[in-house]
Amino acid sequence: MSSEAGDIVSRYKEHTAKKVSYILTGILLLFLVVVYSISTGSVDIPPLDVVRTLAGQSISPTWDSIIWNIRLPQVLTAIVAGTGLAISGVVMQSILRNPLGSPFTLGISNAAAFGAAFSIIILGAGSTSSNVGTAVIINNPYVTTISAFVFAMIATAVILMFAKLRGTTPEVMILIGVALGSLFTAGTMFLQYFADDVQLASMVFWTFGDTSRANWEELGLITVIVVIAFVYFTLNRWKYNAIDAGDETAKGLGVNVDRVRLWGMIWASFVTAITVAFLGVIGFIGLICPHMARRLIGDDHRFLITGSVVMGALLLLCADTVARVMIQPYQLPVAVLTAFLGAPTFIYLILKGRRI
Amino acid sequence: MILDVNGVEFDYRSKEVLSNIKFHLQKNEILAILGPNGVGKTTLLKCMNAILKPKSGTIMIEEQDVLKLEQMEIARRLGYVPQQCESARLTAFDAILLGRMPHIKWNISTGDVMLVENVIKRLKLEDLALRYIDELSGGELQKVGIARALAQNPKLLLLDEPTSSLDLRNQLDILDIVRDVVKKEDVSAIMTMHDLNLAFRYADKFLFLKNGTIFAAGSIADVSPQVIEEVYGVPVTIQNYQNVSVVIPV
Numbered sequence: 001m002s003s004e005a006g007d008i009v010s011r012y013k014e015h016t017a018k019k020v021s022y023i024l025t026g027i028l029l030l031f032l033v034v035v036y037s038i039s040t041g042s043v044d045i046p047p048l049d050v051v052r053t054l055a056g057q058s059i060s061p062t063w064d065s066i067i068w069n070i071r072l073p074q075v076l077t078a079i080v081a082g083t084g085l086a087i088s089g090v091v092m093q094s095i096l097r098n099p100l101g102s103p104f105t106l107g108i109s110n111a112a113a114f115g116a117a118f119s120i121i122i123l124g125a126g127s128t129s130s131n132v133g134t135a136v137i138i139n140n141p142y143v144t145t146i147s148a149f150v151f152a153m154i155a156t157a158v159i160l161m162f163a164k165l166r167g168t169t170p171e172v173m174i175l176i177g178v179a180l181g182s183l184f185t186a187g188t189m190f191l192q193y194f195a196d197d198v199q200l201a202s203m204v205f206w207t208f209g210d211t212s213r214a215n216w217e218e219l220g221l222i223t224v225i226v227v228i229a230f231v232y233f234t235l236n237r238w239k240y241n242a243i244d245a246g247d248e249t250a251k252g253l254g255v256n257v258d259r260v261r262l263w264g265m266i267w268a269s270f271v272t273a274i275t276v277a278f279l280g281v282i283g284f285i286g287l288i289c290p291h292m293a294r295r296l297i298g299d300d301h302r303f304l305i306t307g308s309v310v311m312g313a314l315l316l317l318c319a320d321t322v323a324r325v326m327i328q329p330y331q332l333p334v335a336v337l338t339a340f341l342g343a344p345t346f347i348y349l350i351l352k353g354r355r356i
Numbered sequence: 357m358i359l360d361v362n363g364v365e366f367d368y369r370s371k372e373v374l375s376n377i378k379f380h381l382q383k384n385e386i387l388a389i390l391g392p393n394g395v396g397k398t399t400l401l402k403c404m405n406a407i408l409k410p411k412s413g414t415i416m417i418e419e420q421d422v423l424k425l426e427q428m429e430i431a432r433r434l435g436y437v438p439q440q441c442e443s444a445r446l447t448a449f450d451a452i453l454l455g456r457m458p459h460i461k462w463n464i465s466t467g468d469v470m471l472v473e474n475v476i477k478r479l480k481l482e483d484l485a486l487r488y489i490d491e492l493s494g495g496e497l498q499k500v501g502i503a504r505a506l507a508q509n510p511k512l513l514l515l516d517e518p519t520s521s522l523d524l525r526n527q528l529d530i531l532d533i534v535r536d537v538v539k540k541e542d543v544s545a546i547m548t549m550h551d552l553n554l555a556f557r558y559a560d561k562f563l564f565l566k567n568g569t570i571f572a573a574g575s576i577a578d579v580s581p582q583v584i585e586e587v588y589g590v591p592v593t594i595q596n597y598q599n600v601s602v603v604i605p606v
Contacts, residue, residue: 008485009473012449015486238457244444245454249501251407252436253508254428254458298488299445 019303022296026310030079033314037078037321038071042329070212077211077219078320078334079313082285084226084275086312088268089286090293090305091233094240095264096170102286103272105174106159107181108152109283112276114184115151116206117191119144120199144206145277152273155180160265173265209282209335211320218278229271230309236260237301244299282335284342285316291349358383358511358544359404364413366396366403373399374568377413381512381544381561386535388555389548391565392588397548398439400565401514404546405434418511431458435505439516441497443490448481448500451489455507475503479533495526502533506543513538513545519554527551531558552584556601576601 038054039047043066049059053067085103092101103109123143155177162176163169192200214222233240239260242250250257272286292315293307316334319341323332357380364377373396381387389397402408404415406422415422417433425433435455444451452475456468476485481503484496492500498518505513515534519527535558538545549555555562562579564572564587572583584592584603595602 008449008476008482009469011486012447012469015447015449238454238460241444241446241450241454242457244442244446245451245504246438246440246442248402248407248436248438249441249504251427252405252431252434252438252505252514253454254426254431256427294445298447300450 019297023303023307023310026314030310030314033317034075037075037317038067040321040325041071073214073216073219074212074320075317077214077279078317080219080223080226081211081275081279081282082312082316083309084222084271085282085286086289086308087230087233087305088272090290090308091240091264091268093290094243094301095261096173098170098174103269104283104286106177107184108155108269108272109276109281110181110184111155112148112152112273113207113281114188115148116144117188117203118151119147120202121191121195123147149273149277152269152276155184156266156269160262207281208333209280210333211279212331213280214278222274222278225274226271229267232267233305237305240301280335282338284338285312288342288345289315358418360416362414364403364415365411366399366408367411372568376569379563379570379573381546383542383544384538385544385561386538386559387546387561387563388559389546389563389565390552390555395565396568397565398516401516401546401548404514405430405436428458431508433510434512434514435508435510436514437501437505437516437518439520441501443492443497446489447486448484448489449486451500452476452503452507455504458508472507475506479503495522495529498522498530499533502530506537511543513543515545515547517548517550519551527554552603
């Protein structure tokens with residue numbers, strides 16, 4: 001009996017070791033894709049030289065400039081944005097007890113898009129003159145970013161306010177979120193109707209999420225927020241597992257379910273808002289990456305949060321790289337590709353998977 | 357005395373649900389809370405570990421008032437198994453390990469893993485240990501729920517209709533486990549139940565609720581056909597079959 005029981009523990013350890021190995025494999029893969037992504041583009045740089053340049057050697061001033069000023073920021077932005085969207089998604093799915101929980105289902109990105117449209121039309125941040133080189137200019141990108149962020153947070157605040165009134169239940173939050181989403185979409189359409197063609201172009205341009213938009217400072221800001229959120233979510237990993245077992249069980253285990261739900265929502269929305277405000281709307285990553293990670297390593301948040309991070313970073317970076325080189329010399333914004341990839345992947349997951 | 361409940365009252369949206377609840381429980385005893393649907397059995401159970409906060413009263417567990425403790429501290433003393441446990445893509449081992457949550461600071465220790473292993477052996481769940489709980493049957497999931505509550509190392513187990521929606525085999529299995537644990541270890545149990553015959557077979561004490569308050573309480577000797585008729589509105593007879601009391605509606 002005792003040998004069999006010892007067996008349980010060792011089998012359990014093997015089981016968890018497997019999850020860790022999936023995550024480590026993912027991280028390794030991510031490094032390879034980073035190097036590949038930096039090496040390809042309108043100018044191809046040999047991967048080995050990419051590694052050398054990143055290690056601090058200077059091989060050629062041109063390549064230095066391409067790598068440090070253009071490709072590396074974009075690659076890192078893709079990784080950080082993928083991370084942020086994936087952790088928001090995985091946490092929202094848990095605290096809302098709904099597989100469709102994501103910042104997008106809750107209308108937060110619709111609100112951000114409205115905020116951008118609002119800044120372009122009402123606050124005049126949009127271009128009034130376009131020149132030949134670039135078709136669309138947003139005159140004052142910071143006004144647009146701040147406006148998008150503010151509206152995303154307003155949407156969150158409204159959801160939380162109603163949740164406070166009617167009880168912090170997943171149903172209330174999701175239904176209010178869906179209602180808000182269509183309200184903001186209607187608002188955006190209203191503004192679009194009165195926009196001139198240049199303003200309209202600016203709005204549409206803003207909506208396409210694009211990782212090349214962020215500079216080093218903006219990347220730094222997004223990174224700080226995403227890292228703090230990741231640490232916060234990781235500290236709460238046991239609580240999310242407990243909530244997965246049902247609100248009642250979680251309460252019996254000493255978890256203040258309402259508080260975990262409230263702060264989880266606030267952080268997840270905050271991360272989404274800041275990502276969307278700087279980069280535009282990048283759909284589906286927050287929804288799909290957690291589900292892909294779940295299929296590999298299960299619902300245990302001790303591993304799932306990190307797993308989703310790796311999956312989100314990997315997927316968005318791959319999509320970004322493909323979008324960059326697919327139709328040269330044009331660089332597609334990554335959001336176009338994630339939407340194309342997202343829908344079929346999601347349907348595939350539903351058809352092939354167990355219950356989502 | 358492990359549990360002493362005095363003057364507990366609970367209101368739901370200013371409607372009185374429970375009033376003047378008063379009882380106590382000794383070590384190694386099982387108490388069955390009985391009564392018709394909607395009388396407040398589950399509410400009373402949830403008041404015991406302050407998932408629902410009573411309006412007034414005291415609930416003393418080992419000389420400490422539950423209502424004055426932090427939620428985590430309560431969870432170290434009382435294990436709660438709701439009627440329905442949700443499943444997820446977790447192994448049974450992970451699900452039971454969750455019961456160590458009130459005791460851990462940052463991460464699980466070898467001690468926690470050993471304790472979970474012991475609970476698994478104790479409940480003979482070796483075959484389930486590494487299976488995913490979203491693939492388990494209702495009875496198996498219920499056993500995992502009880503194992504999780506035991507992993508909390510509680511002084512008192514609270515079980516909300518532990519046998520509802522289970523087949524006969526599993527009903528007996530679950531209650532055998534509960535009785536075995538209560539008799540052999542330093543723990544007591546409170547269960548809400550619908551099946552009077554199962555309650556008579558396994559519980560030491562009985563508490564009948566009617567109109568949100570205690571109608572009758574005591575050991576099997578205190579349970580008369582009149583009490584049951586008053587509480588459920590069904591005339592019954594109680595027969596003795598091989599030292600087990602059996603309720604038969606007449």
